[in-house]
Amino acid sequence: MNRHAAREKAFQILFQLDMNDKHPEQAMKDHPESLEVDSYLKSLVEGVAEHKNMIDQTIAEHMEKWTIDRIASVEKTILRMAVYEIRYMEDIPENVAINEAVELAHLYGDEKSGKFVNGVLAKFLA
Template identity: 65%
Template structure:
């Protein structure tokens, strides 16, 4: 699985985990149609779940006139993935993480999601 597809699948899984409070291993298994495991996908899902509090603190510290509780689940999940990549995955260039996040926000969010995600992530890396 290519990393772009893995990010999209991670978004879907993490969105479900957040809404339904699923176990990450169970959620990964339920979304695995092919039976193949993808190490990048697993690393994203498990890493975001394990570091969720730290990631949410980082996001919260870079919001202006917002709280993390006010952010829609789509944008929150995308921000968590990108923040995890930026903070913990040194082999991925920051601009790639941001671009992928903006693409996901444009695909799954509303017409302002991409700009919002880009703005928050730009503050995180500054």
């Protein structure tokens, strides 16, 4: 599985984790399309889940006129993944993490999601 596909599956799993109280390992097993869990997918899901509070604090510090609780689950999940990749995964270039996050936002969010995600991540990197 390539990293783009792994990110999309990780997004789906993390989105479900945000809705349900499950352990990341169980959520990956329950996800029907992640029967072939690769190391990148596993690292992303477990890493975001493990560092969720710190990541949410980081996101909250880089938003204007918004709180983390007001962000829709789609955008929140995408931002968590991107911040995790930028902060904790040294082999992922920042621009790749941002581009992938914006692409996921266009795919799963509404017409303003991509711009919102890009803006928050730009402030995070500034």
